[in-house]
Amino acid sequence: xxxxxYEFYNPVKIVSGHKALDNLPYELEQAGAKRPIIITDKGVxxxxxxxxxxxxxxxxxxxxGAIYDDVPPDSSVGVVNDIVKIYRQNKCDSIVAVGGGSPxxxxxxxxxxxxxxxxxxxxxxxxxxxxxxMKPLIVIPTTSGTGSEVTLxxxxxxxxKNVKMAFASKHxxxxxxxxxxxxxxxxxxHITAATGMDALTHSVEAYIxxxxxxLSDVHAIAAINLVRKNLINAVKNGKDSEARLAMANxxxxxxxxxxxxxxxxxxxxxxATGAVCxxxxxxxxxxxxxxxxxYNMSKCSENIGELLLAVAGPEEYVKTASADRAAKxxxxxxxxxxxxxxxCKLPMTLKDAGVPKDKLGQIARTAINDGSVTMNPVEMDxxxxxxxxxxxxx
Amino acid sequence: MKSYxxxxxxxxxxxxxxxxxxxxxxGRAFQSAAKFDPLIRREVAEWREGFVxxxxxxxxxxxxxxxxxGGLIRHKGSKLxxxxxVTINFKNIECAFLVLTPQMGAAxxxxxxxxxxxxxxxxxxxxxxxxNVLLTYLYPLSFITKRLLKRIPPMDxxxxxxxxxxxxxxxxxxx
Numbered sequence: 001x002x003x004x005x006y007e008f009y010n011p012v013k014i015v016s017g018h019k020a021l022d023n024l025p026y027e028l029e030q031a032g033a034k035r036p037i038i039i040t041d042k043g044v045x046x047x048x049x050x051x052x053x054x055x056x057x058x059x060x061x062x063x064x065g066a067i068y069d070d071v072p073p074d075s076s077v078g079v080v081n082d083i084v085k086i087y088r089q090n091k092c093d094s095i096v097a098v099g100g101g102s103p104x105x106x107x108x109x110x111x112x113x114x115x116x117x118x119x120x121x122x123x124x125x126x127x128x129x130x131x132x133x134m135k136p137l138i139v140i141p142t143t144s145g146t147g148s149e150v151t152l153x154x155x156x157x158x159x160x161k162n163v164k165m166a167f168a169s170k171h172x173x174x175x176x177x178x179x180x181x182x183x184x185x186x187x188x189x190h191i192t193a194a195t196g197m198d199a200l201t202h203s204v205e206a207y208i209x210x211x212x213x214x215l216s217d218v219h220a221i222a223a224i225n226l227v228r229k230n231l232i233n234a235v236k237n238g239k240d241s242e243a244r245l246a247m248a249n250x251x252x253x254x255x256x257x258x259x260x261x262x263x264x265x266x267x268x269x270x271x272a273t274g275a276v277c278x279x280x281x282x283x284x285x286x287x288x289x290x291x292x293x294x295y296n297m298s299k300c301s302e303n304i305g306e307l308l309l310a311v312a313g314p315e316e317y318v319k320t321a322s323a324d325r326a327a328k329x330x331x332x333x334x335x336x337x338x339x340x341x342x343x344c345k346l347p348m349t350l351k352d353a354g355v356p357k358d359k360l361g362q363i364a365r366t367a368i369n370d371g372s373v374t375m376n377p378v379e380m381d382x383x384x385x386x387x388x389x390x391x392x393x394x
Numbered sequence: 395m396k397s398y399x400x401x402x403x404x405x406x407x408x409x410x411x412x413x414x415x416x417x418x419x420x421g422r423a424f425q426s427a428a429k430f431d432p433l434i435r436r437e438v439a440e441w442r443e444g445f446v447x448x449x450x451x452x453x454x455x456x457x458x459x460x461x462x463x464g465g466l467i468r469h470k471g472s473k474l475x476x477x478x479x480v481t482i483n484f485k486n487i488e489c490a491f492l493v494l495t496p497q498m499g500a501a502x503x504x505x506x507x508x509x510x511x512x513x514x515x516x517x518x519x520x521x522x523x524x525x526n527v528l529l530t531y532l533y534p535l536s537f538i539t540k541r542l543l544k545r546i547p548p549m550d551x552x553x554x555x556x557x558x559x560x561x562x563x564x565x566x567x568x569x
Contacts, residue, residue, distance in 0.1 A: 007507040126480075128512040166515055210505035262505075371519050374501055379545035 006213035031136035033094030065092035108154035145195025147255015149177035194282030264376030421469030426564025
């Protein structure tokens, strides 16, 4: 059924394919840029991926203004300010972010300060606080999960005030995202598994949450099909560039889906578990997804049932009676979890993920204050959250 | 030759008037409920002194301003301030009318992109939770609240008394 009203916005150009990275100078030139700064982290440099990016500039008349390779796992205001200085000193005119969520969010933060010619990032915290079009930003993801390359959000921490600042604006969207399988070939199996489950969760929540619409639906379903066909291959054989490219596309489409239809309580609980116990985001998504689907079953079993086709494939869908499809979807996700657990020991419970039982109350309290609760089809209060956490514990 | 003249936009007076009245009722009821409802009190206590919240109908429709002063949230009328911590914008008068009359809940309106938020999202979330509680006071009949909220809290004697208070003293006198 169509929603009575919806909006869908995704102006990011997607450049996907083997050796897609070589298009980088062209995309920068199209954006009117000649002197980009590259923002990345030590892990990306260590895996030799920045060398690939630098070599992509070969035979162009561009100059790489600077390479900042010290972004920490949690992007912070201090790092953003340091990069802004380097950007200005080296007279850069654009930004290339290479990495996972942290370098991409940092790049978005740098872009805010530079474009607004400001010195205080705090002034622009929140939604729709940015009015000017930004400097060209091109994103090259090195993980396949966050979908940050097509989302209009950045989260940057402020350690002095001990807060995580969220920025949301359509101006934060990159000019282009380059999906090249070479950039994810070196990702270890357990991170491939966790980030893949993150992409799956983005798609599933985009399909069942309140802001779902026909365009987010098609992105979500296409992403889940790619996850079903490729995640296990990508985890088992990291050098399988077909599987890697497919997972990069899955994460990107899932990002476009949830950026337009938002996420629900899997993310509320995942964010809270990350904040309280530092459980990696993708792992938390993997643990909570089946439990939260069961919780949401009372309001949206039909939507969850429709997902069976993408999650388990056409044969399973056809032989399952329509009344049983929602439960079968959850079962198929649990089967995927078990396979990933066998292949790379991806934890299936909070206990295995190292969450102390006495922290469940604190996680529940944090979770109900998370923004994503709003778009979940079923209300979740403290007792509900605690109930899900107890089920997910062991 | 046919002459081409500019066409003025005109106004939807009735819907603007209804929106203004509901903003007044909502503002007064919020001010009143914030004194005795535990959830709203807890939320408002977290807001900084001088916190300003604006609800407005774009592009140039009615406005409601709330401000925290002296530890309490107060309805400050309809004059758009120079700056606000959170502004909740109805994108047009038609969607404002839908939400304010109340044919549609705030969560559904957000979900359908009929509202936009400018400012700190944490505050916007907190305000939405307050609004949900407020709606159960303003519209105690379950056939209305069922359309607006995902879950309806049970009615008890205390709650009934608070509803009477809001309608008899809160909305008319801002107490």
